[in-house]
Amino acid sequence: MVAPLDPTSAAFLYAENRSMPMHVGGLQLFKKPEGAGRDYIREMYDEMRQVEDIAPLYLKRPHRSIRTAGQWVWVEDEQFDIEHHVRHSALPRPGRIRELLELTSRLHGTRLARERPLWESHIIEGLRDGRVAMYHKTHHAVVDGISAMRLLASVLSTDPDERNMPAMWAKQPERARPTGTVDRGEHSLSDLPVQALRTALGISAEAAGMPAALVKTLSKGLRNETSSLSLYAPRTIFNQKITGSRRFAAQDWPIDRLRAIGRATGATLNDVVLAMCSGAMRTYLLELDALPDTSLVAMVPVGLKAKQSQVASAEGGNAVGSVMVQLATDLPDPADRLARIHQSMVDGKRALSSMTPVQIMAMSALGQAPAILAPILRMQGIVRPPYNLIISNVPGPRTTHYWNGAQLLGTYPLSIPINGMALNITCTSYDGNMAFGLTGCRRTVPHLQRLLTHLDDEVKALERAVGV
Amino acid sequence: MVAPLDPTSAAFLYAENRSMPMHVGGLQLFKKPEGAGRDYIREMYDEMRQVEDIAPLYLKRPHRSIRTAGQWVWVEDEQFDIEHHVRHSALPRPGRIRELLELTSRLHGTRLARERPLWESHIIEGLRDGRVAMYHKTHHAVVDGISAMRLLASVLSTDPDERNMPAMWAKQPERARPTGTVDRGEHSLSDLPVQALRTALGISAEAAGMPAALVKTLSKGLRNETSSLSLYAPRTIFNQKITGSRRFAAQDWPIDRLRAIGRATGATLNDVVLAMCSGAMRTYLLELDALPDTSLVAMVPVGLKAKQSQVASAEGGNAVGSVMVQLATDLPDPADRLARIHQSMVDGKRALSSMTPVQIMAMSALGQAPAILAPILRMQGIVRPPYNLIISNVPGPRTTHYWNGAQLLGTYPLSIPINGMALNITCTSYDGNMAFGLTGCRRTVPHLQRLLTHLDDEVKALERAVGV
Numbered sequence: 016m017v018a019p020l021d022p023t024s025a026a027f028l029y030a031e032n033r034s035m036p037m038h039v040g041g042l043q044l045f046k047k048p049e050g051a052g053r054d055y056i057r058e059m060y061d062e063m064r065q066v067e068d069i070a071p072l073y074l075k076r077p078h079r080s081i082r083t084a085g086q087w088v089w090v091e092d093e094q095f096d097i098e099h100h101v102r103h104s105a106l107p108r109p110g111r112i113r114e115l116l117e118l119t120s121r122l123h124g125t126r127l128a129r130e131r132p133l134w135e136s137h138i139i140e141g142l143r144d145g146r147v148a149m150y151h152k153t154h155h156a157v158v159d160g161i162s163a164m165r166l167l168a169s170v171l172s173t174d175p176d177e178r179n180m181p182a183m184w185a186k187q188p189e190r191a192r193p194t195g196t197v198d199r200g201e202h203s204l205s206d207l208p209v210q211a212l213r214t215a216l217g218i219s220a221e222a223a224g225m226p227a228a229l230v231k232t233l234s235k236g237l238r239n240e241t242s243s244l245s246l247y248a249p250r251t252i253f254n255q256k257i258t259g260s261r262r263f264a265a266q267d268w269p270i271d272r273l274r275a276i277g278r279a280t281g282a283t284l285n286d287v288v289l290a291m292c293s294g295a296m297r298t299y300l301l302e303l304d305a306l307p308d309t310s311l312v313a314m315v316p317v318g319l320k321a322k323q324s325q326v327a328s329a330e331g332g333n334a335v336g337s338v339m340v341q342l343a344t345d346l347p348d349p350a351d352r353l354a355r356i357h358q359s360m361v362d363g364k365r366a367l368s369s370m371t372p373v374q375i376m377a378m379s380a381l382g383q384a385p386a387i388l389a390p391i392l393r394m395q396g397i398v399r400p401p402y403n404l405i406i407s408n409v410p411g412p413r414t415t416h417y418w419n420g421a422q423l424l425g426t427y428p429l430s431i432p433i434n435g436m437a438l439n440i441t442c443t444s445y446d447g448n449m450a451f452g453l454t455g456c457r458r459t460v461p462h463l464q465r466l467l468t469h470l471d472d473e474v475k476a477l478e479r480a481v482g483v
Numbered sequence: 484m485v486a487p488l489d490p491t492s493a494a495f496l497y498a499e500n501r502s503m504p505m506h507v508g509g510l511q512l513f514k515k516p517e518g519a520g521r522d523y524i525r526e527m528y529d530e531m532r533q534v535e536d537i538a539p540l541y542l543k544r545p546h547r548s549i550r551t552a553g554q555w556v557w558v559e560d561e562q563f564d565i566e567h568h569v570r571h572s573a574l575p576r577p578g579r580i581r582e583l584l585e586l587t588s589r590l591h592g593t594r595l596a597r598e599r600p601l602w603e604s605h606i607i608e609g610l611r612d613g614r615v616a617m618y619h620k621t622h623h624a625v626v627d628g629i630s631a632m633r634l635l636a637s638v639l640s641t642d643p644d645e646r647n648m649p650a651m652w653a654k655q656p657e658r659a660r661p662t663g664t665v666d667r668g669e670h671s672l673s674d675l676p677v678q679a680l681r682t683a684l685g686i687s688a689e690a691a692g693m694p695a696a697l698v699k700t701l702s703k704g705l706r707n708e709t710s711s712l713s714l715y716a717p718r719t720i721f722n723q724k725i726t727g728s729r730r731f732a733a734q735d736w737p738i739d740r741l742r743a744i745g746r747a748t749g750a751t752l753n754d755v756v757l758a759m760c761s762g763a764m765r766t767y768l769l770e771l772d773a774l775p776d777t778s779l780v781a782m783v784p785v786g787l788k789a790k791q792s793q794v795a796s797a798e799g800g801n802a803v804g805s806v807m808v809q810l811a812t813d814l815p816d817p818a819d820r821l822a823r824i825h826q827s828m829v830d831g832k833r834a835l836s837s838m839t840p841v842q843i844m845a846m847s848a849l850g851q852a853p854a855i856l857a858p859i860l861r862m863q864g865i866v867r868p869p870y871n872l873i874i875s876n877v878p879g880p881r882t883t884h885y886w887n888g889a890q891l892l893g894t895y896p897l898s899i900p901i902n903g904m905a906l907n908i909t910c911t912s913y914d915g916n917m918a919f920g921l922t923g924c925r926r927t928v929p930h931l932q933r934l935l936t937h938l939d940d941e942v943k944a945l946e947r948a949v950g951v
Binding site for chain 2: 033034053054056057060094096099102103104105106107108109114117121125126128129130131140141258259260457458
């Protein structure tokens with residue numbers, strides 16, 4: 016039952032400390048099915064706890080001792096206690112989204128216990144509109160954020176009448192693959208060995224297994240500057256040391272609205288997403304009197320239709336590259352910002368396609384695992400990351416999904432702020448909406464929730480600016 | 484603004500790790516005042532967050548750096564964020580005490596952030612009977628459990644009509660000392676410097692400042708065996724390595740019932756409390772097929788009317804001694820157990836009074852701070868503590884107390900399980916009831932809440948056995 020952790024997974028355990036918990040999360044909102052009784056959530060919770068056979072992924076805990084020569088290995092938790100992992104929570108009144116985000120922030124700010132499998136699921140009641148929330152957290156040593164979101168989706172169905180659907184952590188040898196989920200090949204995700212899910216670096220297993228070689232590669236790739244790589248991101252309040260408490264904010268917007276803006280200007284959906292972030296951050300930083308004179312730079316993972324990686328890109332393919340995008344936060348006009356972002360993306364992707372595989376790998380590694388690479392970069396004399404924040408955009412299911420008749424209304428990703436990168440924005444699409452998940456250090460990024468208002472204002476500003 | 488931590492406080496920071504969070508807690512139940520509206524708890528929460536002037540005790544955070552030569556010092560948190568410390572939580576339905584204890588267990592199992600002042604207060608709504616709960620946690624580097632309970636009580640009033648009472652963390656230069664609270668001398672507790680509250684060792688500041696001298700003293704005191712000191716406590720499931728998650732159970736019983744049992748047998752109230760614990764643990768261990776053949780030994784702090792200490796004892800004086808009590812868990816009859824416990828206490832106290840001050844200090848130190856002393860003892864070749872668990876009994880206010888008209892119905896202490904001591908029982912009296920707070924490691928002490936039923940059964944069994 017003992018399997019060694021691959022070096023990347025282990026790196027996430029080593030890099031973790033109290034101010035940098037290394038878990039990703041997902042917040043889901045469900046609509047109760049027709050005829051759900053007063054005790055629906057309690058019954059759902061009871062059902063979820065009564066899973067007898069747990070999938071291997073959810074039974075593994077990390078372990079190291081003298082017998083493992085101090086190395087981390089995966090072992091099965093022989094005292095598995097499902098009540099530790101599956102929890103029932105409630106919101107104080109009035110039970111608005113505000114109270115939900117507050118609870119989710121708090122849950123995301125505590126570390127997973129290493130004596131146990133590295134996950135927790137919280138069923139949350141008390142939303143005044145009767146919706147049901149679920150927050151799930153998993154250690155980055157087990158899955159990366161994208162795989163985590165896919166795991167959450169992988170147990171859903173497109174059929175509102177389907178019942179007897181097991182919980183995510185149930186072992187399901189006979190489970191038919193739900194329709195409409197992102198294609199994962201032959202296997203259901205939770206049946207894969209832990210190692211196969213570890214795609215944090217977004218590069219081949221070979222490279223992930225060679226941190227030493229990677230350092231050289233990175234160093235080379237970074238020094239060999241290309242237009243897609245800026246080492247001159249300005250200092251911002253986001254690029255400081257962080258503390259352990261978190262603030263999470265999330266909201267979604269109809270994709271049709273964003274697409275209309277894109278169509279009017281020749282920009283992609285992803286360009287519009289970036290422009291929203293840009294405008295929102297500009298307003299936010301202006302309010303704090305902390306806007307740098309030069310543009311913020313975002314690291315954006317992009318797809319190159321290559322096969323080396325399991326990491327999804329904004330275009331739906333596998334991402335093996337990352338583009339450093341000028342967010343144009345120095346420009347006052349929304350349309351100007353969108354145009355500059357669009358151009359920056361085009362340039363970046365062109366540069367990327369002319370990079371050598373080694374350079375691409377370096378870029379990609381840098382983007383996907385800054386937490387474990389930052390110290391390495393520092394050793395190489397690169398004192399700060401060449402970007403201010405990471406903005407990922409991961410496509411999700413396009414159609415409506417259900418869990419035992421409960422309709423999934425929205426799904427929002429929570430990520431990992433790290434020292435020097437106190438804010439993370441991850442977007443994911445689902446059922447016609449683009450969901451934004453903003454995870455920040457509570458102390459370094461004050462009033463994080465204001466960014467939601469600014470994002471909404473920016474959609475309206477872009478619509479006005481491009482005339483849709 | 485910089486004050487060094489005394490060595491004892493610092494020891495609690497050094498001893499802390501993920502499986503041994505070093506904070507104490509208190510759970511309080513209040514009855515809403517007459518005419519409280521639907522939003523009473525939300526309003527109470529808002530009021531508590533709107534404190535402008537924070538008492539010094541609640542503003543200090545520990546800090547160490549190269550400039551402090553790696554030593555811990557107290558500094559003021561210049562980015563004090565009251566929303567991090569004062570939190571609003573809710574219970575899932577049906578909102579029974581069971582759900583409250585589950586939430587409290589969870590809150591007690593997460594560590595306090597060291598970048599901030601070491602405390603959190605949670606106002607909890609959702610009890611189906613309409614009561615309001617408060618859970619407060621404070622690091623042991625700031626206050627010991629007894630001082631923490633007193634701090635909680637120190638802001639209450641005996642007057643149900645008193646209003647405009649500030650929150651515990653408010654700075655109150657002009658605050659009149661509420662009547663009916665335990666006498667604390669000239670000062671209100673929260674006005675004392677942090678150091679004066681650190682009474683963990685229950686010994687003079689001089690000794691607390693001399694860990695090295697203490698080691699010798701302890702070693703001497705322990706080897707110089709007396710009848711009050713048994714080095715032969717049996718191994719039990721409680722005396723294992725622990726994990727970081729917690730289970731808390733609490734309940735109270737009318738003191739009149741317990742006193743009646745005592746009167747009928749010549750035993751003290753404290754003897755009856757110990758007999759309840761003994762019977763409950765016997766049943767609990769029998770059910771798990773884990774009852775040792777020989778009696779469990781409890782460390783019980785007792786009072787000697789000495790002035791060297793601020794630690795309260797079961798008799799209301801200052802405790803400077805600890806007695807190792809044979810709990811008589813090997814005897815099947817409740818009355819026999821009570822008789823043996825009574826005798827063991829009498830013997831122990833007699834032995835204690837004939838000990839030298841140095842020996843008493845050693846006993847006391849051992850009892851009050853096992854977490855930091857266990858490693859020292861191990862170095863001295865004493866491989867396990869000479870007792871199975873600590874049972875403290877701390878008198879609280881005898882009359883009904885109120886906070887802005889809300890009646891305090893009950894108050895329950897949460898303590899610190901440590902490696903080798905997975906269960907802690909702390910009792911405190913208030914307004915005619917004896918409250919039991921049981922804090923255990925969730926993994927090492929399974930089904931902790933069963934002990935409550937066993938405690939209740941034991942009261943009845945004792946009543947039958949002694950004929951009251």
